[in-house]
Amino acid sequence: MADSPLSPPAVGYYGDDVTGSVDVLLQFARHGVRGCLFIGTPSDAALADAAGSHEVVGIAGIARSLSPDALDAEVRPALTALRDLSPRIVQYKACSTADSSPTVGSLGRVLEIGREVFGSRTVPVLFAQPDFGRYTVFGHHFAAEGGTVHRLDRQPTMSQHPSTPMDDSDLAAHLSRQTPLPIDGVPLTRYSTASSLAAEIDGSPTAALVLDAIDDAHLALIGTALEELSTERHPLFAIGSGGLSRALALGRPASALADERTAGGPVLAVSGSRSPQTRRQIAAAQAAGWAVRPLSPDADAQTEVVALLRAGRSVALSSEDAPAFAGHPEVLAAIADAATSVIRGALGAGATRRLIVCGGDTSSRVVRSLGIASLSIAANPGANVVVLRARSDDPSVDGVEVLLKGGQVGDDGLFEAVRGGAR
Numbered sequence: 001m002a003d004s005p006l007s008p009p010a011v012g013y014y015g016d017d018v019t020g021s022v023d024v025l026l027q028f029a030r031h032g033v034r035g036c037l038f039i040g041t042p043s044d045a046a047l048a049d050a051a052g053s054h055e056v057v058g059i060a061g062i063a064r065s066l067s068p069d070a071l072d073a074e075v076r077p078a079l080t081a082l083r084d085l086s087p088r089i090v091q092y093k094a095c096s097t098a099d100s101s102p103t104v105g106s107l108g109r110v111l112e113i114g115r116e117v118f119g120s121r122t123v124p125v126l127f128a129q130p131d132f133g134r135y136t137v138f139g140h141h142f143a144a145e146g147g148t149v150h151r152l153d154r155q156p157t158m159s160q161h162p163s164t165p166m167d168d169s170d171l172a173a174h175l176s177r178q179t180p181l182p183i184d185g186v187p188l189t190r191y192s193t194a195s196s197l198a199a200e201i202d203g204s205p206t207a208a209l210v211l212d213a214i215d216d217a218h219l220a221l222i223g224t225a226l227e228e229l230s231t232e233r234h235p236l237f238a239i240g241s242g243g244l245s246r247a248l249a250l251g252r253p254a255s256a257l258a259d260e261r262t263a264g265g266p267v268l269a270v271s272g273s274r275s276p277q278t279r280r281q282i283a284a285a286q287a288a289g290w291a292v293r294p295l296s297p298d299a300d301a302q303t304e305v306v307a308l309l310r311a312g313r314s315v316a317l318s319s320e321d322a323p324a325f326a327g328h329p330e331v332l333a334a335i336a337d338a339a340t341s342v343i344r345g346a347l348g349a350g351a352t353r354r355l356i357v358c359g360g361d362t363s364s365r366v367v368r369s370l371g372i373a374s375l376s377i378a379a380n381p382g383a384n385v386v387v388l389r390a391r392s393d394d395p396s397v398d399g400v401e402v403l404l405k406g407g408q409v410g411d412d413g414l415f416e417a418v419r420g421g422a423r
Helices: 018-029 044-051 068-083 107-118 171-176 194-202 216-229 242-249 276-287 299-310 331-348 360-369 414-419
Strands: 011-015 036-039 056-060 089-093 123-126 134-137 140-145 148-151 183-186 208-211 236-240 268-271 291-294 315-318 354-358 372-382 385-392 401-405
Touching: 011 018, 011 068, 011 242, 018 036, 018 056, 018 089, 018 242, 018 360, 018 372, 018 385, 018 401, 036 044, 044 056, 044 068, 056 068, 068 089, 068 107, 089 107, 089 242, 107 123, 107 171, 107 236, 123 216, 123 242, 171 183, 171 208, 183 194, 194 216, 216 236, 216 242, 236 242, 268 276, 268 331, 268 360, 276 291, 276 315, 276 414, 291 299, 299 315, 299 331, 331 354, 331 360, 354 360, 354 414, 360 372, 360 401, 372 414, 385 414
Parallel strands: 011 056, 011 089, 036 056, 089 236, 123 208, 123 236, 183 208, 268 315, 268 354, 291 315, 354 401
Antiparallel strands: 036 372, 134 140, 140 148, 372 385, 385 401
16 A cells, blocks of 8 residues: 555545546535546556545545445445545545445445445435535435436436436435434524534444435534534544535535636547436437437448548437447446447547546446546536546547436537537
8 A cells, every 4th residue: 555645635436437537626626625536446656646646536436336346346445545545534525415225336236345444334325416406305315317306216217217226215214225324414493503413423322323404504413413523533424415515515605616628629529327307308409400420330330420520520429329339238248338439430540539427327437448547527517517637648538528328417508509619
């Protein structure tokens, strides 16, 4: 293990997919804190070097799509490496809709691993993210979609999620199906002061406590409470969404993010998302003149993509209803492989330097397959939308600007807004 830096980071985090990991960068950057996000667990030396010059250091992984056994092999080394940097807080960044089940991306198993790595203190759990339309009240979670706030088990997307459908809005009950550890909650009616909340968390006999929040005032109180519980000698482990990251950042003055995009030309979008919102975004792009095609591993199809991009036309490739993936036994891997192949072909041909990758699982796999070592923020066009700059040893990939989009992120006109944002 490398020696810990003289000035340890304030926060270390592991994100269970790349798009969620980027959201943490954004929440801190809005308050003047620029972090470093690695794709996969780097060497001890690289991690220690980043920790010496950044207040926030993150590792983007793929745990959300893994079985419990595979998840253990993915998450334990990352959390151990982050613990050894001696930050005050280590966050396991999960999706704001608590995507997980006993067999896929189990947050219950994450809780068990976290307590084994960091000790048996009660783990705060916060999924509320009010600026993204996510709220927790008396332990029940709510998520906005299409301008309406739904109870999570009735939200159109999450109630029918292909991998982790949500059938219970009670987060403690949802997580308790994934672990035998005791889980309870603290309702917002008991939030009086940060110190009293910290004392309640610290004195709880349970393994984890789900925290309520419906606005930034709740987040700020929670963030202060967690700071009171954290020390450099014994980092506090917490599980939560970008709302948890925002809670930890709210004590700092907000600042505008500079737009540092430099690439021009057409955009290549590839989608592994089945979200209705992504479907609407692709339809809006098509109406604006984008070429929309099925995602395919076929060489002729990929040749057409390069030709369209060279002609200056932006292209969106969708895996929905794509013949190549119908009934495929490893559909996630097949989609990611096809997406990586077409992106490599387009970048290698010099046909584009701007990408959109849709779907959390797809983004995580594609970023790793492309050999991207780390990501930094290039622009924040609006809300939780972030354009990133990639760093890679591959010259065709290094410096590429990419939007990694979760299924429910962005308004209908997002693709065209990104295309029109070139300098």
